[in-house]
Amino acid sequence: MDLRFTPEERAFRQEVRGFFEQNLPKDIHAKMIDGRHPSKDDIVTWQKILNKQGWAVPNWPVEWGGTGWDPVRQYIFLDELQSFPAPSPLQFGVYMVGPVIAQFGNEAQKKHFLPRIANLDDWWCQGFSEPGSGSDLASLKTRAVRDGDHYVVNGQKTWTTLGQYADWIFCLVRTDATVKKQEGISFLLIDMKTPGITVRPIQTIDGGHEVNEVFFDDVRVPVENLVGQENKGWDYAKFLLGNERTNIARVGVSKQRLRRLRELAALERVGDAPILENPRFAEKLAALEIELKALEMTQLRVVAAERKREKGKPDPASSILKIKGSEIQQATTELLMEVVGPFALPYAPEDEGDEHGHNEPPVGPDWAAPVAPTYFNWRKISIYGGSNEIQKNIIAKAILGL
Incomplete structure (x- = not known):
């Protein structure tokens, strides 16, 4: 398998990088380099810029705003986006619910939702995890009972990322409790302004408000908001999670972080020498760079194989990447x-100077403040999108045949 990029693909990379250099607002770029979270307004601003260029939803069908790029160009775009770095388009819309609607939704749903997702006119969040239904997602208990032209939804979702901003939530709900648990789940699109929905913040270990609890009390959802067929939601969820796990590899993010690591380790000193010259530190950094290169090669193999993969069928190798x-x-x-x-x-x-009254000067270098919060916050990465333990089970079954 030849994993080298063609001259045309290398030229495309330069085109993408040039666009980012000219169009990403400088304040947003600086925030990303420092490892700080982009605000909601930052993400909306940048996605609208991408959408005007026709690049907000490169993975979608062309008729709904996609670029028509092959998997290699999609990979190059995402790699440049992450390593530049620039904010990603809203994951929950572009890479999760959008592809599900494009693949399994009806024409009315596609016409209404997809243009709004591409331009980030609607902010989406994900309603999958529940208390007691995380890794064993199929055990979810949120119920949706048909009542005429509506489903009546009752239950609770948790770890709902950025749900405090959301206009819509896509939910897995149980519509048949008499069958095997995977066979009684449906995929619903729910307007967050519907009466009966309550969002409560969860404060994370880094002190931030990133995730939430969402409660549904007799929430009436029009039947027209069901995606695909009733009780087929598990199939759509597997399709969605296959896309999510590939993106969670975030090779470009790690490239940028390692570049930043080298820069900072060359500046900070222990004794008379930069940390970068410490043999033990240099050894660990080199080992990590080698692992990242191996991951990048694995992702390129997945990208190359995608041309032959059946459309809509997730690649189990995405679990390795995750x-x-x-x-x-x-x-x-x-x-x-x-x-x-x-x-x-x-x-x-x-x-600094926020409503909590913090107005003290920073301790240490300017770049130090987000390092510890990011360390603690990123403990979640091996859990969300399906914990790494679950991914190992998928690999054992789907790839190794165990």
Whole structure:
């Protein structure tokens, strides 16, 4: 298998990089380089810029705004986006519910939702996990009972990322409790303004408000918001999760983090020498760079094989990418903690002078503040999108035949 890029593909990479250099607002770019979270407005602004260029939804069918790029160009675009770095288009719309609607939704749903998702006119969140139904997602208990032209939904979702901003939520709900648990699940699109929906924040270990609980109390959802067939939602969820796990590899993100690591390790000193010259640190950094290169080669093999894969069928190799990609991302935060040293200890909100009254000068270098919060926050990467333990079971069954 020849994994080298053609001259045309290398030229395409330069085109993408040039567009980012000219069009990504400088303040957003600086925030990304420093490892700080882009705000909602940052993400909306950037996705609208991408959509005007026709690049917001490169993985979609052309008739719904897709680029028509082959898998290699899609890979190059995502790699440049992450390593530049620039904010990704909203994951829950572009890479999750959008492809599901495009693949399994009816024409009315496609015409209404897809243009709005591409332009980020609607902010989406994901309603999959529940208390007691995380890795064993098929055990979910949120019920949807048919009542005329509506489903009446009752239950709870948790770890709902950025749900505080959401206009819509896509949910897995149980519509038949008499069959095998995977066979009684449906995929519903729910307007977050519907009476009976309550969103409660969950404060994460880094002090942020990124995830939420969402409660449904007799929420009436029009039957027209059912995607595909009733009780076939598990098939659509597997399709969605296959896309999510491939993206979770985030090779470009790790490339950028390793570049940043080298820069900072060359600046910070232990004794008379930069940390980068410490033999033990250099050894760990080199080992991580080798692992990342191996992951990149694996992802390119998956991309090359995608041309032959049946449309709509997830590649079980995405589980390999998810496992190793999440481990490498976590390892980069561990090395950054070594570089920042004791300056990781002070806690200060990212936005100085915010409503909490934090107005103290930063302790240590300017770049130190987000290092520890990111380290703690990224412990989640090996859990969300299906825990790494579950991914190993998928590999054993689907790839190794065990």
